[in-house]
Each structure stands twice: as C-alpha cells, then as structure tokens.
Amino acid sequence: MSATSTAPADPTTTAPVTFPVTRSAAPVAAERRAEVLAAPGFGKHFTDHMALATWTRGTGWHDAGIVPYGPLQLDPAAAVLHYAQEVFEGLKAYRHADGSVWTFRPEANAARMDRSARRLALPEVGEQMFLEAITQLVRTDEAWVPAGGESSLYLRPFMVATEAFLGVRSAHEVKFLVIASPAGSYFTGGVKPVSIWLSQTYTRAAFGGTGSAKCGGNYAASLAAQDEAAEHGCDQVCFLDAGEHRYVEELGGMNLFFVHDDGSIVTPELTGTILEGITRSSILRLAQDLGHEVAERRVSIDEWRRGVASGRITEVFACGTAAAVTPVGRLLSADGELVHGTGEAGEVTSAIRARLTDLQYGRAEDTHGWLHRLV
Known part of the structure; x- marks a missing residue:
C-alpha cells in the first residue's frame, strides 16, 4: 500500500446548517x-x-x-x-x-x-x-x-x-x-460505591497520542483492561501513565477526584493523555462554590495508597456523563486491596453529586448559565 497525502480536512463551512425534519412512517407505538x-x-x-x-x-x-x-x-x-x-x-x-x-x-x-x-x-x-x-x-x-x-x-x-x-x-x-x-437512573437502588481494578498491564494513552480526544479507539484499547477488572470482581478499571506507570490518569470512562481531610479536592491534571470531561470541569467549579479548595496536579498511586492509609484521603469519587458522580469504595490490584471509608458515599461526594444533579434537573438555580433549553 502506497502512502498518500495527509492534508488536513477543509475547515467547517461558515453558512448556518439546518436540519429539516422527515418524519418516520413507522414510529414506535x-x-x-x-x-x-x-x-x-x-x-x-x-x-x-x-x-x-x-x-x-x-x-x-x-x-x-x-x-x-x-x-x-x-x-x-x-x-x-x-x-x-x-x-x-x-x-x-x-x-x-x-x-x-x-x-x-x-x-x-x-x-x-x-x-x-x-x-x-x-x-x-x-x-x-x-x-x-x-x-x-x-x-x-x-x-x-x-x-x-x-x-x-x-x-x-x-x-x-x-x-x-x-x-x-x-x-x-x-x-x-x-x-x-x-x-434510566444509573443507581437504581441508591448511590453505592464502586470497586476499581488498578491496571498494571495496560495503559490507556501516551503523550502525543489520542488520549485527550473522545474517539472510539481509546475505548477499544481499554476493553481488555476492563475485562481484567471484571475477572477480579471490579466495576471499573483505573489506568496509570504510560511513561513511568506511577501517576493516576483516569478510569475507562470517567475522571477521578480525591477528597482530603482538610476539605481540599484534587484531580489529576490534564497532561494530553486524559480526556477533559465536561462533568469534571463542572465539578471543579461547583466544589469551589461549596467552599472547597480545588487543585489539578499529578497524583501518584503511592500518594493514593498512603493518603488512604493515613486518613489524609477521606473520599475518592469518579465522574462522567452516565453516572454523574460515583463514589469509589475500594481499589484492588496485584498488590492488595485498599478500602475507602465506610462502604457508603462520603459526605463531600454526596454534596457535590446533589449540587450537580439538582442543577441538571432544574431543582437549583443555574448561576453559571450552563443549562440550554431544547423544548
């Protein structure tokens, strides 16, 4: 197969695009x-x-x-x-x-x-x-x-x-x-913490790759690790960085947050290998509204383990479009098990989740102008 031009795609048309409706002749009853x-x-x-x-x-x-x-x-x-x-x-x-x-x-x-x-x-x-x-x-x-x-x-x-x-x-x-x-509701029986498998075999993305893009290849690359997580009885998989295998990046489809004993909240910084979640950026703002100091920086797996063991890290949660905010109850790996909290959603996690979902469902004032009416 011979190589061909890799010229970039033409820029988007400037003319407004409309979507006239052709209705289905056989809609669902x-x-x-x-x-x-x-x-x-x-x-x-x-x-x-x-x-x-x-x-x-x-x-x-x-x-x-x-x-x-x-x-x-x-x-x-x-x-x-x-x-x-x-x-x-x-x-x-x-x-x-x-x-x-x-x-x-x-x-x-x-x-x-x-x-x-x-x-x-x-x-x-x-x-x-x-x-x-x-x-x-x-x-x-x-x-x-x-x-x-x-x-x-x-x-x-x-x-x-x-x-x-x-x-x-x-x-x-x-x-x-x-x-x-x-x-339907992601948590049909109430919000319950999920279990996470730490992948030490696979990585999700590398510098210069497509980690910050929302493309199917990233998800395909996570499936073998997700299957590995399921084999160990876990709900989700957590990936470390591809370079040093030390720093926490994200789950297969969600971003991670760490709550500290002084009320501060940390999430892994965007390095080009992590998808910039819309829910993630919203939580950073809402957490500040609730009085929390927030930071985006690299978090090592050793810091995670030490923080839970010492009580410095009091809650861990993940976020994404499907589940909004999901508490993380335990982290499993080949090196053992790390349990967070009491097995229930933590106070900070619950407060942030409530603030986010109340806003999305119109139960709270939209002070940031984030809601867009469709109908």
Whole structure:
C-alpha cells in the first residue's frame, strides 16, 4: 500500500446548517414507548429519528436533516472500518418538573468534539451545527424524554469517515449523526460505591497520542483492561501513565477526584493523555462554590495508597456523563486491596453529586448559565 497525502480536512463551512425534519412512517407505538420509558436501562433502546449530515472535501457540510432512525449503508472500504477515523460525544436531555427539556453545557461538548475532530483529521462541526442537530432531534422525539428520578434522554453525536478508499490519508467524505436513547437512573437502588481494578498491564494513552480526544479507539484499547477488572470482581478499571506507570490518569470512562481531610479536592491534571470531561470541569467549579479548595496536579498511586492509609484521603469519587458522580469504595490490584471509608458515599461526594444533579434537573438555580433549553 502506497502512502498518500495527509492534508488536513477543509475547515467547517461558515453558512448556518439546518436540519429539516422527515418524519418516520413507522414510529414506535405509544404503548411500546411507554413500556420502554418505564424501564429504559442504558443504551438499549433508540428513538424514532436521528440527525444526519454529510461532509465532502471542497463542499463542506450538506444534506443535513432529521430522518427516520435506521441502519447506515457503508461501503466495505469505508475508511472508518479500516483506520478508525471517528469521534463521538455524549450528553443528556433532562425533563424538568414543569415539563420543559434542557441539556447541560452543550457548547462545551461541541467544542470538545471539534478538538477531537482536529486530532483525528476530521472536519469540525462547529457549535451552531452541533446545537441545531441536538435541538431539532430532541424536539422531534420529545415524547421519548423520560420524567422522574434521574432518568434522561442520552444523546450520542458522532462522526465517521465514510469515503471508500484504502489509502492512508484523511477521508474526503464524512458523516455526522446524532442518535438518542432513553436512560434510566444509573443507581437504581441508591448511590453505592464502586470497586476499581488498578491496571498494571495496560495503559490507556501516551503523550502525543489520542488520549485527550473522545474517539472510539481509546475505548477499544481499554476493553481488555476492563475485562481484567471484571475477572477480579471490579466495576471499573483505573489506568496509570504510560511513561513511568506511577501517576493516576483516569478510569475507562470517567475522571477521578480525591477528597482530603482538610476539605481540599484534587484531580489529576490534564497532561494530553486524559480526556477533559465536561462533568469534571463542572465539578471543579461547583466544589469551589461549596467552599472547597480545588487543585489539578499529578497524583501518584503511592500518594493514593498512603493518603488512604493515613486518613489524609477521606473520599475518592469518579465522574462522567452516565453516572454523574460515583463514589469509589475500594481499589484492588496485584498488590492488595485498599478500602475507602465506610462502604457508603462520603459526605463531600454526596454534596457535590446533589449540587450537580439538582442543577441538571432544574431543582437549583443555574448561576453559571450552563443549562440550554431544547423544548
């Protein structure tokens, strides 16, 4: 196979992109939809429509619309199938008590998607097109937004290289889509601490790689370690840095925070190998609102162990879109087990989780202007 040009993708079109609606001729029956919303789980059921747009080099974004949900037709030579040129995002739509529907900091998701796209040599979507796509999709499928508890409509924007070409270069044809899936409460029986396996065999990302991009390859690279965690009875896996295997980075899909006995909170700093979580950055601000001193710096696995043993580290929690804030109860590794706290969610973890979810569901005043109304 001969090498070909690796010129970057054309910049995003400056013209506003709209998503006219073509309604499904066979939507899910209301009775069946009600059954799904009563127990949606996560990522198992999908709404009647999806957002779809195509990008071609020299033309930009075109043929955008809200269309019936259905399979994609891909050529077997589509670049995404061979070189994994794709990125994605994840955010939620929340039903508030008055029936309105809102999402949380979607501008930040749009900006992160564009950063990921640049790293993967894909075209940028831009904030206008990103917001238009999720807004029109949620308005079209509003009946799928659940109410009650911590249920929500999970939104998955993603972009894949669809050009049929086996040369190694950035693709000349790309598709952007948004699909939606109703999601139930992550903790159906109340918030309970999770167990973490410390991977000393695998690393998630290295300097200069794609660790700070939200792309499927990063998650694929974490699956063997996640399977290893499951074999040891753990819910999640924690990765150390690739260079020295000393510093805590992140879990397979969540960022980590450490609460100290003086009330200060520390999270591993962004080194280019850690995904910059939207929930992570929100917690840094909300923790300050609650009076905590916060810091972003490198945290070694030895500091973690010593801190728990001495009582210096009183709580550990993880955060992400799916679970919001998740307490960490214990860390397991080949070197033994480290237990945090009493087996229940800690006071600081619970307070931060409540502040975040109250804001997302409209139960608290949005003093930071983070909520964006969809319906």
